[in-house]
Amino acid sequence: MDFEDTPEEAAFRTKARTWIDANAPKHLEAELKRAGFASSGVESEDPMAASKAWQKKKAGAGWACLHWPKEYGGGAYSPIERVIWGQEEGVYGALSGPFIIGHGMCGPTVMAWASEEHKQRLLPPLASGEEIWCQLFSEPAGGSDLAGLRTKAVPANDSSGDWIVNGSKVWTSGAQHSQWGLLITRTDPNVPKHKGLTMFFLSMDSPGVEVRPIKQANGQSGFNEVFFNDVRIPDSQRLGAVGQGWEVSLTTLMNERLSIGSGMSTGFPELFRFCLEAKIDGRPAVDDSAVRSRLAQFAVRQSGLKYTGMRAITALSKGQTPGPENSIGKLVAGATMQELAMFALDLQGQAGVVQDADSPMNARFQGMLMRSPATRIEGGSDEILRNIIAERVLGLPGDIRVDKTVAFKDIPTSGRSKA
Structure with a gap:
């Protein structure tokens, strides 16, 4: 792959840079540079208001959801131009956090499965940040087995055609800020678990x-x-056919793993900068051979993640949809973040827990370490992703799954009531 800009890409980069220089909220730049994982770092004003203001300004100028069609609030740009925009947006991209799930996962699912009427109604305000979406998938009893979900949707006992939903979800990011959610339910317990959703x-x-x-x-x-x-949902808000929920969910999950894996910061640039500035026995930490060895290991992984991401971008530019191979980025990035944070805290010692603007890294690595276990679960646990890579990318034999052809209601529940 040629990583140099073509003349057209260079022109787009200049156009994007010029607009960002003229419109970015530069009064927030210093705070955004201190952003932690899953946090914009904004404290001087309402962070949600700041995120919505920046997203609205981008949407008004045609810079929101660059890869979406214009009729749905996007910019109709290519995947490569989307990457260039992200490079030029820089620290201001941290303001996009509240919209990642909607833009990267829910939006593509609605675009693929909803009626044209619903797409016209739902996607433009999603793109502009006026409405936030969440993903209602994981459940307390299901663990990493999404198909083991127990939230029920049954036809309403009247002539409305509505559905009545009872159950619970957990691990739902951003639900407290969301106006809409994608909800997967069980509508038929009498068929195998993947078929009754x-x-x-x-x-x-x-x-x-x-x-x-x-x-x-x-x-x-x-x-x-x-x-x-007893939540009532109109049948018109169903995505796909009854019983087709698993297929619809794969659209969400493939985009989820691409979004998380390609957008996850491992913290390597911050670690490298810290090692240049920190001292061990009066000398820069980077002069220590053991430190350099670990930095080299992290640098190799960071490079692999970069080029794996570029491979996914190349596939998108050819009109292909995200595939199971994108699980690699999320798997490696999550483990790398955790290992890197632990190494950084070892170097910092007690100073690593001090959260103050004048302290080294402002407890950034501590926050990263406490958040990192979640990154190895959300969007598919490490074990699930390894199975996906083994079976669907490498073609290895699948695990034995004795419940694959059993009606969901007949699957043992270890003391829990059956569906």
Whole structure:
């Protein structure tokens, strides 16, 4: 692959850079440079308001969701131009955090499966940041087995054609800020677990929906429990056919793993900068051979992630959809983040826990370490991703799954009630 800009790409880069220089919220630049994983770093004003203002300004100028069609609020640019935009947006890209799930996962699913009427209604305000979406997939009893979900959707006992939903979800990022959610449910327990699922989208303001934020180890509450008590959903808000939910969910999951893997920061640039500045026995840390050895290991992984991401971008530029190979980026990035944070804290010692603007790295590596276990679970745990890579990329024999052809209601539940 030629990584140099073509004349057309160079012209686009100049156009993007000029607009960003003229419109970016530069008063937030210093704070954004201190952004942590899953946090914009903005404290001088409401971070959500700052994110929405920047997204709205981008949308007004045609820079929102660059790869989406214009009729849905996008810019109709190529995948390569989208990458160039991300490079030029730089630290201001941290303001996009609240919209990642909607733009990278829910939006593509709606685009692929919803009616034209719903696409016209839902996608433009999603692109502009006016409305935020969440992904209602994981459940307390399911673990990493998404197809083991127990949230039920049954036809309403009237002539409305609506569905009545009861159950709960967990691990739902951004639900407390969301206006809409993608919801996967079980509509038929009498068939094998992958075949009895149906996907819907619903308003998070629907009667019977309750969101409870979860306090995390890093002090944030990005994840939530969501409960459904006789929630009514019109059949017109179903995505795909009844029983086709697993197929619809794969559209979301493939985009999810691409979005997480390609957008996840491992913290390597910050670690490298720290090692240039920090001292060990009065000398720069980078002069220590053991430190250089670890930096080299992390640099190799960072390079591999970069070029694996470029391979995915090349596939997208040829009109291909994200495939199972994109699980590699997420798998490697999550483990690298955790290892790197532990190594950085070993170098920092007690100073690594001090959270203050004048302290070294402002406890960035501590925050990264406390957040990193979640990155190895969300979007598919390490074990799930390894199975996907082994079976669907390398073609190795699959694990023995004795429940694959068993009706869901007949699967043992280890003391839990059956569906």
